[in-house]
Amino acid sequence: MKSFGEIRDSNLERDIFLNRVILAIxxxxxxxxxxxxxxxxxxxxxxxxxxxxxxxxxxxxRPVAPPRGVIYSADGVMLAGNRPSFNLVGVPEKIKDNNAxxxxxxxxxxINESKQNQxxxxxxxxxxxxxxPLMTDLSEEQVALFSxxxxxxxxxxxxxxxxxxxxxxSDTAHLLGYVSRISNNDKIRLQDSNYxxxxxxxxxxxxxxxxxxLHGKVGSKTIEINAEGRLLRVxxxxxPVPGEDLRLTIDSKLQKKAASLLRxxxxxxxxxVALDVRTGxxxxxxxHPSYDPNAFANGISPELYxxxxxxxxxxxxxxxxxxxxxxxxxxxxLLALVALENGLSASQTVKCNGWFSxxxxxxxxxxxxxxxxxxxxxxxAIERSCDVFFYSLSNDIGIKMIHxxxxxxxxxxxxxxxxxxxxxxxxxxxxxxxxxxxLPWYPGETVITGxxxxxxxxxPLQLAKLAATLANRGKSVEPFIIQTEQLALSDKQQSYxxxxxxxxxxxxxxxxxxxxxMVAVVHSSKGxxxxxxxxxxxxIAGKTGTSQVFSIGQDEELEDxxxxxxxxxxxxxxxxxxxxxxxxxxxxxxxHGGSGSATAAPIARAILDQYFTRKVDAEQSSLSATx
Amino acid sequence: MRNxxxxxLHIDTPLLAGVIIMCLLGLVVLYSASEQSIDLVAxxxxxxxxxxxxxxxxxxxxxxxxxHWAPLVYLGALILLGLVLLFGTGRGVQRWLDAGIFRFQxxxxxxxxxxxxxxxxxxxxLLPPDLKTILLSIVVIAIPTFLIxxxxxxxxxxxxxxxxxxxxxxxxxSWKFIRNSLFFGIAIAPIGWFAMHEYQRQRVLTLFNPDNDxxxxxxxxxxxxxxxxxxGIFGKxxxxxxxxxxxxxxxxxxxxIFAVYCxxxxxVGVVVMLLGYSLIIARGxxxxxxxxxxxxxxxxxxxTLMLFLSVFINMSMVTGQLPVVGIPLPLIxxxxxxxxxxxxxxxxxxxxxxxxxxxx
Numbered sequence: 001m002k003s004f005g006e007i008r009d010s011n012l013e014r015d016i017f018l019n020r021v022i023l024a025i026x027x028x029x030x031x032x033x034x035x036x037x038x039x040x041x042x043x044x045x046x047x048x049x050x051x052x053x054x055x056x057x058x059x060x061x062r063p064v065a066p067p068r069g070v071i072y073s074a075d076g077v078m079l080a081g082n083r084p085s086f087n088l089v090g091v092p093e094k095i096k097d098n099n100a101x102x103x104x105x106x107x108x109x110x111i112n113e114s115k116q117n118q119x120x121x122x123x124x125x126x127x128x129x130x131x132x133p134l135m136t137d138l139s140e141e142q143v144a145l146f147s148x149x150x151x152x153x154x155x156x157x158x159x160x161x162x163x164x165x166x167x168x169x170s171d172t173a174h175l176l177g178y179v180s181r182i183s184n185n186d187k188i189r190l191q192d193s194n195y196x197x198x199x200x201x202x203x204x205x206x207x208x209x210x211x212x213x214l215h216g217k218v219g220s221k222t223i224e225i226n227a228e229g230r231l232l233r234v235x236x237x238x239x240p241v242p243g244e245d246l247r248l249t250i251d252s253k254l255q256k257k258a259a260s261l262l263r264x265x266x267x268x269x270x271x272x273v274a275l276d277v278r279t280g281x282x283x284x285x286x287x288h289p290s291y292d293p294n295a296f297a298n299g300i301s302p303e304l305y306x307x308x309x310x311x312x313x314x315x316x317x318x319x320x321x322x323x324x325x326x327x328x329x330x331x332x333x334l335l336a337l338v339a340l341e342n343g344l345s346a347s348q349t350v351k352c353n354g355w356f357s358x359x360x361x362x363x364x365x366x367x368x369x370x371x372x373x374x375x376x377x378x379x380x381a382i383e384r385s386c387d388v389f390f391y392s393l394s395n396d397i398g399i400k401m402i403h404x405x406x407x408x409x410x411x412x413x414x415x416x417x418x419x420x421x422x423x424x425x426x427x428x429x430x431x432x433x434x435x436x437x438x439l440p441w442y443p444g445e446t447v448i449t450g451x452x453x454x455x456x457x458x459x460p461l462q463l464a465k466l467a468a469t470l471a472n473r474g475k476s477v478e479p480f481i482i483q484t485e486q487l488a489l490s491d492k493q494q495s496y497x498x499x500x501x502x503x504x505x506x507x508x509x510x511x512x513x514x515x516x517x518m519v520a521v522v523h524s525s526k527g528x529x530x531x532x533x534x535x536x537x538x539x540i541a542g543k544t545g546t547s548q549v550f551s552i553g554q555d556e557e558l559e560d561x562x563x564x565x566x567x568x569x570x571x572x573x574x575x576x577x578x579x580x581x582x583x584x585x586x587x588x589x590x591x592h593g594g595s596g597s598a599t600a601a602p603i604a605r606a607i608l609d610q611y612f613t614r615k616v617d618a619e620q621s622s623l624s625a626t627x
Numbered sequence: 628m629r630n631x632x633x634x635x636l637h638i639d640t641p642l643l644a645g646v647i648i649m650c651l652l653g654l655v656v657l658y659s660a661s662e663q664s665i666d667l668v669a670x671x672x673x674x675x676x677x678x679x680x681x682x683x684x685x686x687x688x689x690x691x692x693x694x695h696w697a698p699l700v701y702l703g704a705l706i707l708l709g710l711v712l713l714f715g716t717g718r719g720v721q722r723w724l725d726a727g728i729f730r731f732q733x734x735x736x737x738x739x740x741x742x743x744x745x746x747x748x749x750x751x752x753l754l755p756p757d758l759k760t761i762l763l764s765i766v767v768i769a770i771p772t773f774l775i776x777x778x779x780x781x782x783x784x785x786x787x788x789x790x791x792x793x794x795x796x797x798x799x800x801s802w803k804f805i806r807n808s809l810f811f812g813i814a815i816a817p818i819g820w821f822a823m824h825e826y827q828r829q830r831v832l833t834l835f836n837p838d839n840d841x842x843x844x845x846x847x848x849x850x851x852x853x854x855x856x857x858x859g860i861f862g863k864x865x866x867x868x869x870x871x872x873x874x875x876x877x878x879x880x881x882x883x884i885f886a887v888y889c890x891x892x893x894x895v896g897v898v899v900m901l902l903g904y905s906l907i908i909a910r911g912x913x914x915x916x917x918x919x920x921x922x923x924x925x926x927x928x929x930x931t932l933m934l935f936l937s938v939f940i941n942m943s944m945v946t947g948q949l950p951v952v953g954i955p956l957p958l959i960x961x962x963x964x965x966x967x968x969x970x971x972x973x974x975x976x977x978x979x980x981x982x983x984x985x986x987x
Contacts, residue, residue, distance in 0.1 A: 012753075012754070013753065013754040013799075013921060016754055016755060016798075016799035017754070017797060017799065017921075017924060017925075017928075019799075020796060020797045020799065021797070021912070021915070021916075021928060024797075024928070024932060025912070028908075028932075028935055031935075031939045032901065032939075034943070034948070035901075035939065035942050035943065035946070036897075036898075036901075038943070038946045038948055039855070039889070039894055039897055039946065040894065042852060042855050042856040042946060043855060043856055043858055043859050043860060043889070043893060043894045044859070044860060044894065046856050047856060047857070047859045047860075049856065050852070050853050050855075050856025050857040051856075051857045051859070053853045053856075053857070054853050054854070054856075054857035054869060054870045
C-alpha cells in the first residue's frame with residue numbers, strides 16, 4: 001500500500017515512459033493511415049469495380065432441398081411420395097403496394113377473401129429481402145394464367161417444387177404421420193444448414209420418427225443474379241443427396257381392408273393392429289376416425305386444423321399406440337398361463353354360480369353369465385370366458401405374481417415400435433398404488449384384475465404383441481414397422497426375451513391348454529366367438545373381451561340400448577391363426593362397441609379372411625405363371 | 628471544480644461524451660444491421676446502460692486500491708476462465724458462462740485484468756523492471772492466454788497477451804530484450820502453427836488469398852470487401868445497404884458490423900467514426916500524461932492503446948487486411964460482454980483521472 005500511496009516519480013521513469021509513448025503515437029498514426037489508405041483504395045479507387053459486383057452481378061449460393069425419401073409398403077405400393085407442385089412466391093421488398101398486388105392477383109387467380117388477407121399479412125410481416133410463399137400448389141390453369149400476366153407483377157414468381165402426398169390418404173394417416181411447415185420449435189432441434197432449403201418436416205408417425213433418414217442432404221447451386229434478383233446463369237451446382245427410401249412391413253391391402261372395416265362402423269372409434277407372428281413386422285395398424293394427411297402437405301387451413309383438434313372424436317389421436325384401454329377378458333389366456341405355471345392343474349374345476357365373493361365379504365363379483373356356467377375347467381373357462389373362474393384364480397395367485405408375469409409379457413411398457421409418442425399402458429401393483437394413489441391395495445382389486453378390469457390398461461399394439469407372443473408359445477415378438485436393414489438391427493436391441501424364462505417356454509403342455517382354450521372360443525359350440533367360427537375359412541385361436549367403462553350397480557339390470565353410447569362397454573378381440581402354425585396375430589379394439597363377440601370378432605375374422613385368401617391367390621397366381 | 632457534482636461522482640466529462648456518442652452511433656448502425664429489429668436495439672441499449680453503471684461504479688474506486696486488489700481480481704478471473712473450460716457453453720467452442728439471468732465471456736474480462744495485474748507488478752519497483760519482475764509478468768500473461776487459446780478463441784488470446792506485453796513495453800524494458808524475445812518468438816512460431824485448430828489455420832491461409840476459396844472461408848471476406856468498396860465516398864444511405872441486406876454479409880450485427888457501416892455511410896462516415904474514437908483515445912492518452920504515479924500512467928496508456936488496437940484489428944479484418952479473428956468493434960458491435968469490458972476500461976481511466984492528489 002505504501003509504495004502506491006506516495007507520489008514516486010523520478011525523471012528517469014518519466015523519460016522512459018515518454019519515449020515509449022511517442023513511439024506508440026507514431027505507431028497509432030501509421031495504423032490509422034493504413035486503415036484510411038485501405039478504405040480509399042476500396043471505396044474511392046476501386047469503387048466502380050465493387051459497385052458493379054454489388055449492384056449488377058451477384059454471386060449467390062442457393063441451397064437446394066433434397067427430394068424426400070419415398071415410403072413403400074411390403075408389397076411395393078407407394079404409401080408416401082413426392083409430386084411436382086407450383087407455388088407462388090413474392091419478395092416483399094420488391095412489391096410496392098401489397099393490397100393492390102393481392103387485388104390484381106385475385107382478378108386472375110380467383111382467391112377467396114380469407115386467403116387474400118392471409119397473403120397480405122404474410123407480405124407485411126415477412127423479412128423484406130427474402131422470397132416468401134404466397135400460395136401453394138397452384139393448378140396448371142392458375143400457373144398458365146399467372147405466366148401470361150406475369151409482367152404485371154414485379155417481385156412475384158411461380159416456383160416449381162415437390163409436394164408430399166399420401167396415395168392411401170386417411171388409411172395410413174396415423175402410421176405414416178404427415179409433413180408440415182417447419183415451425184420455430186423444429187428449428188431448434190435441427191442442424192439448420194441441412195434444412196436451409198427445406199420447407200416441410202415430418203411431424204408425426206414414421207415421417208417424424210425417421211425424419212433424418214427421409215430428409216437427405218441439402219445440395220447447392222451457385223447462381224449469378226442481377227440487382228432485380230433475376231437469375232442470369234447457374235455457375236455451379238452440387239446436387240442434393242435424396243432422402244432414404246423406406247420399405248415398411250405393412251401389407252397395403254390388409255391396411256386398406258382394416259381401415260375400411262372401421263369406417264363401416266359409422267360413428268364408432270377404434271383400432272386394429274395385425275402382426276406377422278414370425279417376425280414381429282406390423283402388417284396393418286389403423287386408428288379410426290382418421291384424417292387426410294394430404295391436407296397438411298400443402299399447408300393446412302387454420303379452420304380445418306381447429307375442426308380436427310376440437311372434434312370430440314379426436315381424429316388426430318392415434319388409438320393404436322396411444323389409446324389405453326382395460327383389456328377385459330382378452331387377458332384371460334395369459335392369466336391361465338400364470339396359474340398353470342404356479343401349479344394349477346388343467347383338470348381342476350371351479351363351480352360358477354354367476355357370482356364370486358371374497359371370504360368374509362359380502363360384495364358379489366358377478367359373472368357376465370347371470371345363471372352361472374356351472375362347473376368349468378380351465379379350457380372351458382377360456383372358451384366361455386367365465387369370470388368367476390378367473391376371479392377365484394387371480395385371488396389364489398395374488399397380485400404380485402400377476403404383476404411379475406404381465407410385466408414379463410411386455411404389458412405396462414412401450415413396445416419400442418418405430419413410431420413416436422407410444423403410450424406404455426399400465427400394470428398395477430400394490431407399490432404402484434401406494435406411490436401414485438397414496439392408497440393401500442384391496443384384495444377386491446386383485447379379483448377384478450383377473451378379468452382385465454380395474455387399473456389395468458393396454459394399447460391395441462400391446463394386445464397384438466401379446467397375441468403374437470401367445471401364438472409363438474412364449475417367444476417374444478418385438479413389433480417393428482420399417483424393413484430397411486440398417487434400422488432393423490438397432491431396433492432389436494431393446495428387446496427383452498421371454499424365452500429366457502424356462503418355466504414358460506419349457507413346458508409345452510401349458511401352452512397347449514391355453515391354445516386349446518383359445519381355439520375353443522371360436523370353434524366350439526359354446527365358445528364366446530362361435531358366431532365367426534361357423535363361417536371362417538381358416539382355423540382361428542382367439543379371445544373375446546368386453547371391458548366396462550362404468551360400473552353397473554350390484555342388482556341393476558340394464559340393456560345396452562339404455563346406456564348412453566359414451567358409457568357403453570369397449571369391444572375387444574385378440575386372435576392368431578392358424579393355431580398349429582401361426583402366421584398372423586391381431587388385436588381389435590372398438591371403443592364403446594358393446595360386446596367383443598358381436599362387434600370386434602367379426603372384424604378380426606374379415607381381416608384374417610382377407611389375409612389368407614390373398615395368400616392363396618398369390619400362390620395360385622405364381623403357379624399359373626409357371627405354366 | 629471540486630464542488631462540482633460531476634467531479635465528485637468521479638466522472639470525466641470528455642470521456643463520457645465520447646463514450647455516449649459512440650454508443651448512440653452503435654445503436655443507429657445496429658438498427659440497420661439487424662434488419663430493423665427494435666428488439667435487438669433495445670437489448671443492446673440496455674446492455675450499454677448496464678455498462679455505464681458499471682463504469683460509474685469502477686470510477687469510484689481509487690487506482691491505488693485497484694493495484695492493491697489486482698492479484699485477487701486476477702485469481703478470480705482465472706477461476707472463471709477455468710469454469711468456462713469445464714462448464715462453458717457455445718456452439719463448437721466454449722466461451723460463455725451462464726450466470727442464470729445473463730451469460731458472459733470471462734475471456735473478455737481478461738483484457739482488463741491482465742494489464743491491471745502486470746501494471747501493479749512492475750509499478751512496485753523502480754522502472755525499468757528487473758528480470759525477475761519481467762519473468763513473473765510473463766507467467767501472469769501466459770496462463771490466461773493459454774486458457775483462452777484452449778476455448779479456442781485465438782483472437783482474444785492474442786489481444787490478452789498483447790495487452791500484458793504492451794505494459795512491459797511501456798515500463799521500459801530494454802530494446803535488446805525485446806529483440807531477443809522476437810527472435811525466440813519467430814523460432815517457435817512453427818510449433819504454434821501445429822498447435823492451432825484447423826479452422827484457425829484456414830483463416831490465416833485465407834487471409835493471404837481470399838479468392839482461392841470464394842465460396843468457403845474466403846466468402847465472408849470477399850462479401851465484406853464488396854460491401855465496403857461499393858459504399859464509396861458517401862455511402863448508399865442508412866438502411867439502404869443492398870450487400871448487407873441481401874443475405875450476402877455474414878455476422879453483420881457483430882464482427883462485421885463495420886462493413887454495414889462502410890456500405891451505408893461511405894468513407895465520410897468512417898472518418899466521422901474515427902474522429903469519435905480519437906476523442907476517447909486522445910483523452911485516454913491525456914489522462915496517462917497527467918497521471919501522478921507509474922501504475923496509473925501505465926494502466927491508462929495501455930487501456931487506451933488496447934481500445935485503439937481493437938478498433939484497428941476489427942477494421943483491418945473487415946477490409947481484408949488481417950485474418951478474421953473475431954474481435955468486435957468496441958461499442959458498435961452487438962454483444963454485451965464487449966460493451967461492458969470497454970466500459971470497465973473507461974471507468975478505470977476516469978478513476979485514474981479523478982483521484983489525482985494535485986490538480987494541475
